[in-house]
Amino acid sequence: MNHDSYPDSYIRGILNTVKTIAMVGISPKDNRPSYFAFKYLLERGYRMIPVNPGQTGKDILxxxxYAKLADIPEPVDMVDIFRASQFALPIVQEALTLTPKPQAIWMQLTVRNDEAARLAEAAGLKVVMNRCPKIEYGRLSSEISWMGVNSRTLTSKKxxxxxxxxxRMSLNRTTMSGGATDATDRAQRDEEGGH
Amino acid sequence: MTDRIPGFSTLAIHAGAQPDPTTGARATPIYQTTSFVFDDVDHAASLFGLQAFGNIYTRIGNPTNAVLEERVAALEGGTAGLAVASGHAAQVVVMHTLMTPGDEFVASKKLYGGSINQFNHAFKNFGWNVVWADPDDIASFERAVTPKTKAIFTESIANPGGVITDIEAVSAIARRASIPLIVDNTLATPYLCKPIDYGADIVVHSLTKFLGGHGNSIGGMIVDAGTFNWSREGRYPMLSEPRPEYSGIVLHETFGNFAFAIACRVLGLRDIGPALSPFNAFLILTGIETLPLRMQRHCDNAKQVTEWLVKHNKVAWVSYPGLAGDKYNALAKKYCPKGAGAVFTFGLKGGYDAGVKLVSNVKLFSHLANIGDTRSLIIHPASTTHRQLSDAQKVQAGAGPDVVRLSIGLEDPADIIADLEQGLGAA
Structure with missing residues (x-):
């Protein structure tokens, strides 16, 4: 998979297939992006499981x-990593020890670890990096269009x-590609090159 | 495996719009309502906390306006748009998001006169201090930058004189100074020029002109290119600091590459209030569907008219970057290869009196202050919009006593030329 640019069908396929998502690194604070994404996905019908060793035993929403992935007593379809890029590899290694194995690894906006991605893909998992599942759900369901955001999709279907x-809109929507945003993609690559 | 990207005409018709999910309406409905019911209390809380995407109140967002926002963002190649009540309102909301009192911004001194007034007077009341630079001397932008500078502002094609900015060169200066470049793309529209491709970080529009295109609705637009890193130096606290208005969320880390558009909406539009009427949004959307067809005809007509005018014995000069030999012809070929727009000025050998006679004698051209209409428009700035200035100020503003501004419409070019011919005969 080319991790610079994902076809909409790939992202939609993952978000339409997974049902249980473990979010590693979720914050209990209601003004943090991880909390936003967790709450949004919960409200869109996903079974959401918070993983944060500092909050073990407490409830979020x-x-x-749970302290770690291995403690979760049910199958996890997707692991959503809300930690800095350098922590992604051990989290993926831990995810690959689960039985059954998750179907997908998702690394949040600004999180990218190509070594972790190769490891997961070699084990047959799908990988998304440097994207937010809330934004992608919003984009592909068209909810994000209410905020004037370029969803980069077009459709003649309801x-x-x-x-x-x-x-609340579902992901069961037929689309083709819409307006490209090459400039922001270039700017992001420049930023990454600068680090 | 990359997806095929649709062309400009397809985006002009489809981007942002889809059949209404509850009625199947194919044209975008006019959601003429102030407010939207919440599904339940939790849903209301999520919307107010920016945790869910959706509609609350038309001052903050409206589904008709949202289609227009996504449409223009897609045409410009940006990540998001925000529709507001006018082009002037767009500039207020953009600067409110970037500036704090005492800050400066650098602006091209060859701008639409209304922007010059807004920057010189209204903005100074907010403590937002404009420093003028000369687009004919690109280095003057760099010299004008100080540690207080928060942005650079220019127009792609400046109204009315047809000054074309070397956007790429100005963008390089903005990049070196780590400040965003704002480009007013009203006269070019994204059909002729996409400033984001040349390094603009923010694009603003008066939708009133060619985008709406029919002289029936005032509107403005802000487009976020998603290219500027608002958090790198922490100089833009609306984006990089926890916001007390929203229980401490940081907009840039929460909304990523469309955070600027969200900040303009939830901090600017929400609190300053220049919302666009959904009815206006509908009319402007209908206009945009034919933008590529109209804009090309506007340009083709303007080229014919200027080529005729430049040979007329009562005309001293024509300032149109589409003319071979014009000072800005090379820049026009680079930035607007499909045409140099349809607004230009020319000088009458007969001076002030000839200008007054011309605007009085035309029968097809409308004598009014707007541009970018299906109708051809004419104005003699020295006797109208710039009347209060001294003669020296008029000349400096490109509104000398002999200057006439035209906005060429979509009528048959032979009829446009015939009207000018009979009008000039009387001048």
Whole structure:
């Protein structure tokens, strides 16, 4: 997989398949990006499991916090890594010891570890790096379009409402590519090159 | 495995729009409502806390306006847009997001006169201090930068004189100074020029002009290129510091490469309040669907008219970058290869009196202050918009007594030329 640019079908496939997501490094503070993403995905119907050794035994948004992946007493479909890039490798190594193995490893916006990605892909897992599942869900469901964000999708098909309410949309939406954002992608690569 | 990217005309029709999920309406509905019901209390809390995407109140966002925002962002190659009540409002909201009292920004001195007024007077009341630079002397932008400078502002094609900025050169200066470059792309529209491709970090528009294109709606737009690192030096606290307005969230780390557009919405538009009417958004969206067709015809007509005018015995000069030999012709070929826009000035040998006679005698051209309409428009700045200035100030502003500004419309070019011919005959 080319980790600079993912086809929408790849991202949609992962988010449409996984049901249980363990978020490693979630903050209990309600103004942190990890908390935002956790809450958003919980409200979109995912089973969300918080992993943070500093919060062991406590609840975040009603979900019991575990110290490490191995402590989770149920299968995990996806591990979402909310830690700095250098911590991604041991987390992936730990994820690969789980039985059954997760289907996907997701590293958050600004998190990228190519060695960890190679290891996971060699074990048959799908990998996404430097993306936020909340933003990707919002983009592919079209919810993010309400904020004037370029979803980079086009469609002549209706968006699908998700369950109750009118301001939640499902991922079951047919799209093709929309407006490209090459400049921001270039700027991000320049930033990474500068580090 | 990369996805195929659609072309400009496809984006102009489709970007941001989809059939309405509840009614199947294919055209974008006008959501003429102040407010939106919440699914439940938790949903309301999530929306107010910026934890969910959705609609609360039309001052902050509206689904019709959102289609327009995504449409223009996609056409410009940006990450997000924010629609506001006018081009002037766009500039207020952008500067409110970047500046604190006592800060400076560098601006090209060849700008739309309304922007010069806004920067010189209204912005100074906020303590946002403009420092003028000369687009004909690119190094003057660099000399104007001080430790207080927070941004550089220019137009891609300046109204009215057809001054084209070397955006790439100015962008290099902004990059060296670690400040964002803001480009007003009103006269070019993304059909002729995409400033983000040349290093602009923020694009602003008066949608009132060619984007809407029919002279029926005032509107403005801010586009975030997603290219500037707001956190690197911490000089933009709206983006890089915990915001007390939203229980301490940091917008840049939360929203990544569209954080600037979100900051303009949730800190600027929310608190300053220049919201766009959804009805205006609908009319402007309808205009944008034909932007590529209209803009090319505007340019083609303007080229014919200027080539005719330059040979007329009562005309002293024509300032249009699309003309061979014009001072800005080389820059026009680089930045606007499909055409140099449809707004230009020319000088009458008969001076002030000839200008007054021309605007009085035309029968097809409308004598008014707007540009970028389907209709051809004319104004004699010295007797109208710039009347209060001294003669020296008029000349410096490109509004000398002999100057006439035209905005060439979509009528048959033969009729446009015939009207000028009979008008000049009387001048």
């Amino acid at each position: 009603g979900q019991k916090v 968006a699908q409402l998700m369950g109750k309410g009118v301001q």
